[in-house]
Amino acid sequence: xxxxxxxxxxxxxxxxxxxxxxxxxxxxxxxxxxxxxxxxxxxxxxxxxxxxxxxxxxxxxxxxxxxxxxxxxxxxxxxxxxxxxxxxxxxxxxxxxxxxxxxxxxxxxxxxx
Amino acid sequence: xxxxxxxxxxxxxxxxxxxxxxxxxxxxxxxxxxxxxxxxxxxxxxxxxxxxxxxxxxxxxxxxxxxxxxxxxxxxxxxxxxxxxxxxxxxxxxxxxxxxxxxxxxxxxxxxxx
Numbered sequence: 001x002x003x004x005x006x007x008x009x010x011x012x013x014x015x016x017x018x019x020x021x022x023x024x025x026x027x028x029x030x031x032x033x034x035x036x037x038x039x040x041x042x043x044x045x046x047x048x049x050x051x052x053x054x055x056x057x058x059x060x061x062x063x064x065x066x067x068x069x070x071x072x073x074x075x076x077x078x079x080x081x082x083x084x085x086x087x088x089x090x091x092x093x094x095x096x097x098x099x100x101x102x103x104x105x106x107x108x109x110x111x112x113x
Numbered sequence: 114x115x116x117x118x119x120x121x122x123x124x125x126x127x128x129x130x131x132x133x134x135x136x137x138x139x140x141x142x143x144x145x146x147x148x149x150x151x152x153x154x155x156x157x158x159x160x161x162x163x164x165x166x167x168x169x170x171x172x173x174x175x176x177x178x179x180x181x182x183x184x185x186x187x188x189x190x191x192x193x194x195x196x197x198x199x200x201x202x203x204x205x206x207x208x209x210x211x212x213x214x215x216x217x218x219x220x221x222x223x224x225x226x227x
Contacts, residue, residue: 043206043221089156093216100147101208101216105156
């Protein structure tokens with residue numbers, strides 16, 4: 001079946017540190033991959049996405065590359081800010097409006113000033 | 114702007130009462146909506162897939178008589194938590210997908226049953 005395995009948190013970093021949150025997936029077919037961010041008490045917001053192998057999604061300084069050979073979609077940011085503190089979810093779905101989204105367990109990120 | 118509007122954002126109810134949560138599609142007509150539940154510091158658990166004009170499809174372990182889903186129009190899906198108990202307290206989120214793969218989420222509803 002389809003699944004997402006995500007690096008467990010919490011992750012605590014100092015401001016301006018480099019961030020990596022690992023994500024690997026198992027899927028039949030050709031999934032689209034996503035990173036969602038959830039700020040305290042809020043719903044989910046799409047952070048970035050990639051729909052095919054070797055695509056790189058990027059937004060707000062965050063990047064992730066769809067690696068089919070390693071079935072990975074690791075999230076990176078060169079210099080984190082306090083405002084990046086949130087929970088990050090890696091997710092996948094197949095190409096269909098009726099296909100459900102499968103989420104990883106989420107990684108809580110805290111950035112120290 | 115928001116694509117999906119979920120209401121209410123917070124609700125406190127007494128044990129034994131029912132609570133209705135609405136999820137509206139603002140920008141397009143959604144034939145399929147998804148309802149998730151999130152426990153504190155945990156991931157999202159898919160509860161059911163709501164199909165316009167037909168019965169919802171529930172995930173294994175989710176009580177369909179407890180969590181009533183209605184998707185009577187292309188722009189509105191509702192989740193009713195019936196005879197709520199404290200263990201039903203949670204964060205509920207709805208979602209819809211466009212024609213492709215991107216999903217849009219509501220703001221979430223924090224339900225507290227006292």
